[in-house]
Amino acid sequence: MMKPKQTKSLRGTQGLISLLASLLSIMVGLLVGLALLSLLNPAHAFSGFLKILTTGLATTEKMAKVLYQAMPLMLCGLAVAFAFKTGLFNIGAAGQYTMGAFCALTVAIALQQPWYIALIAAALGGALLGAIPGICKALFNVNEVITSIMFNWITMYAVNLTINNMPIMLTNYWSKSTIKDRTAPLMDANPAGILPKGGLDTLMNSNYINIGIFIAIGVAIVIWIILQKTVLGYELKACGYNRHASQYAGINAKRNIVLSMIISGALAGLGGGLYYLSGTGQYTLVKVLLGMGFNGIPVALLASSNPLGVIFSSLFISYIQVGGDALQPHFIKENIDIIISAIIYLSAFALLMKGWIAKLILRGSPRNANLEVPALNTAEASVSDPDTTATAQAAQKEDAQ
Amino acid sequence: MIFADILSATILFAVPLLLVAMGGMSSERSGIINIALEGIMIIGALCGCLFLRYTDDMGFGANAPQLYMLLAILIAGIAGLLFSMLLAFASIRLKADQTIGGTALNMMAPALAVIVTWAAQGQAQTTILIPKWIRISQESLGMQPGTDFLSRMFFKSLYLTTPIAFLLLIAVIVFMYKTKTGLRLRACGEHPQAADSVGINVYRMRYLGVAISGFLGGIGGLAFTVAAGSGFQSSVAGYGFLALAVMIFGNWKPLNILGASLFFALFKIIGSYAGSIPFLPKFEGIKSSEYIYLMLPYIVTMIVLILTSKKSRAPKAEGVPYDKGGR
Numbered sequence: 001m002m003k004p005k006q007t008k009s010l011r012g013t014q015g016l017i018s019l020l021a022s023l024l025s026i027m028v029g030l031l032v033g034l035a036l037l038s039l040l041n042p043a044h045a046f047s048g049f050l051k052i053l054t055t056g057l058a059t060t061e062k063m064a065k066v067l068y069q070a071m072p073l074m075l076c077g078l079a080v081a082f083a084f085k086t087g088l089f090n091i092g093a094a095g096q097y098t099m100g101a102f103c104a105l106t107v108a109i110a111l112q113q114p115w116y117i118a119l120i121a122a123a124l125g126g127a128l129l130g131a132i133p134g135i136c137k138a139l140f141n142v143n144e145v146i147t148s149i150m151f152n153w154i155t156m157y158a159v160n161l162t163i164n165n166m167p168i169m170l171t172n173y174w175s176k177s178t179i180k181d182r183t184a185p186l187m188d189a190n191p192a193g194i195l196p197k198g199g200l201d202t203l204m205n206s207n208y209i210n211i212g213i214f215i216a217i218g219v220a221i222v223i224w225i226i227l228q229k230t231v232l233g234y235e236l237k238a239c240g241y242n243r244h245a246s247q248y249a250g251i252n253a254k255r256n257i258v259l260s261m262i263i264s265g266a267l268a269g270l271g272g273g274l275y276y277l278s279g280t281g282q283y284t285l286v287k288v289l290l291g292m293g294f295n296g297i298p299v300a301l302l303a304s305s306n307p308l309g310v311i312f313s314s315l316f317i318s319y320i321q322v323g324g325d326a327l328q329p330h331f332i333k334e335n336i337d338i339i340i341s342a343i344i345y346l347s348a349f350a351l352l353m354k355g356w357i358a359k360l361i362l363r364g365s366p367r368n369a370n371l372e373v374p375a376l377n378t379a380e381a382s383v384s385d386p387d388t389t390a391t392a393q394a395a396q397k398e399d400a401q
Numbered sequence: 402m403i404f405a406d407i408l409s410a411t412i413l414f415a416v417p418l419l420l421v422a423m424g425g426m427s428s429e430r431s432g433i434i435n436i437a438l439e440g441i442m443i444i445g446a447l448c449g450c451l452f453l454r455y456t457d458d459m460g461f462g463a464n465a466p467q468l469y470m471l472l473a474i475l476i477a478g479i480a481g482l483l484f485s486m487l488l489a490f491a492s493i494r495l496k497a498d499q500t501i502g503g504t505a506l507n508m509m510a511p512a513l514a515v516i517v518t519w520a521a522q523g524q525a526q527t528t529i530l531i532p533k534w535i536r537i538s539q540e541s542l543g544m545q546p547g548t549d550f551l552s553r554m555f556f557k558s559l560y561l562t563t564p565i566a567f568l569l570l571i572a573v574i575v576f577m578y579k580t581k582t583g584l585r586l587r588a589c590g591e592h593p594q595a596a597d598s599v600g601i602n603v604y605r606m607r608y609l610g611v612a613i614s615g616f617l618g619g620i621g622g623l624a625f626t627v628a629a630g631s632g633f634q635s636s637v638a639g640y641g642f643l644a645l646a647v648m649i650f651g652n653w654k655p656l657n658i659l660g661a662s663l664f665f666a667l668f669k670i671i672g673s674y675a676g677s678i679p680f681l682p683k684f685e686g687i688k689s690s691e692y693i694y695l696m697l698p699y700i701v702t703m704i705v706l707i708l709t710s711k712k713s714r715a716p717k718a719e720g721v722p723y724d725k726g727g728r
Contacts, residue, residue: 036516040516040520089500091642136703136706136707136710140706140707140710141710141711141713142703142706142707142710142713143649143713143715145645145646145649146645146646146649146650146706147703147706149639149642149643149645149646150646150699150700150702150703151699151703152639153639153696153699154696154699154700154703157692157695157696158692158696160689160692161687161689161690161692161693161696164688164689164692165687165688165689287695288638289639297504298504298505298508301500301501301504332515332516332519334511334512334513334515334516335512335516336512337508337509337511337512338509338512338513338516340508341505341506341507341508341509341512342505342509344501344504344505344508345487345491345501345502345505345506345509347501348491348492348495348497348498348501348502348505349491349495349497352495352496352497
């Protein structure tokens, strides 16, 4: 119904509307946070709020911390976002992240390989684990959510079992300490396994920073290119919109489901590799799932599953988390989780908010104001006809089950 | 004797799974994917445990333990219900993406629980302890404490949540399959347009579905905390997600869900009792071999799912916001 000429400018406007809606969610979410702080401890509410907003940029050290935490968040967010694009919900990023961490550390500590080999191993480990829900979905029609949840636990127990039976992996093998509930610090075991700092550590005066953040950003850009500019990306997204239609058009939907989960798993695995190869964290043998994989979900949602958006949403979430750590002793850092969840909750209203913003921006041109704005995937460029997006999306959600 | 203990623990841990999975079912049968079950459980457990703690502190709780336990269960259910309305409002009224809303609630609940726990108990008090008197023992029922198989199986760890859960199971079955409202609710999850065309209020049915899931989820949260035994620590250890898996495993049907939750709980308990079950292999040469048994329930569930997947069928319209004007 739209003339092709108009469509192009509309896409630009839609991207802008999407961005504005996200920013509005963030602002309102932060105000919720301020209200919460005032409720809990009125005397320190405002100074606490300022801390949330400014700590991340206060010193280079804090900036380094923001980048360091953003690195695994970004990759887990990418993993979730990538699967979303194919209509799959990868809740298994937690397990894939653990697997990536395990493979990276095994290659670095037990096999004494340099960091880049360890990173490749991390991605492969994550990919292997991601393939399982994909295969179960494609061949046996088992819901990928349930497989992922089961394999989160299986992976965690299996990794703990294996590390316990590999004495070379543990701290007490490499130093005189008696600690044996965590993996050895890379500094003792294999300094070549640590990600290079590239001089950033002296520049930013922090031990946390390394080139990992650039790897993460690079990967995000590559994923964006794959999704937007390649046949593979087109097929994956087509399967996400409507699997039956894409199958009818000759796309092998089963292969694409498996492939999408493999790539998604590799991304989460790489995230685990990057985090544990930074040399600042040791994998601890506890019987709880690592939260990082789950934190990828809000990162992806805040970015509307756009890979480039994930770069910014992960930086933002990491930024206010670092701010939240500075809240103590007047508040506890869980206040930040409330703010993040409020932002995510509000971004669920994207459809509604985009409607309002569209009305505001496009006032005076009633035809455009009534335009249907899809909730997710708004910044999408490759869907040719905006009129079909809403229906395609409904189909996508149905398929996601 | 060990088998009596295993059966007793199996029932204890099956109860929260059963309740929460039934909650997930009633929501999904009405067409709303409730991924927020984990968060709902936490909020229910928080409020129920706070109430129990309060009655214990005030000293009157132990006088009529089961009455206050019943009240705590109700409070947990209502708290879960109110919390689930956040999801219902977003996904029904505002037609928002259900996964997003659910994820937000899952993030919000543990943070809120930590903040409330701190506010209620003072700094660094991260655990809400549950009073001991809530357990139903044979003495409290006026019976002679026995040591035989049956008394050990039923009374080793019996809490009011267990009989309530089975009453609720029956209530859910009757509601879903024997009442007009239940039929209407299920219709909204399969084909809301058709339901609307015969005069059913789809929005109201979906609100009802989510409300039931919130109520059951909240009680399930309390049941989990009671079963875990170490007090409430702002977490339900992923049981909300497990319940989601149990629900799919149980094919969105109450009796199958009962079977699925008993099955899963049994393997979970075998995992933690493995060391004391005589005929199970002990894996002598392997360190920390308990992990092998801890993996067991998840692996067995996966195998069963793959074998039975051909019959698995989700409600057709779940996850799709209903729009009266839609096609």
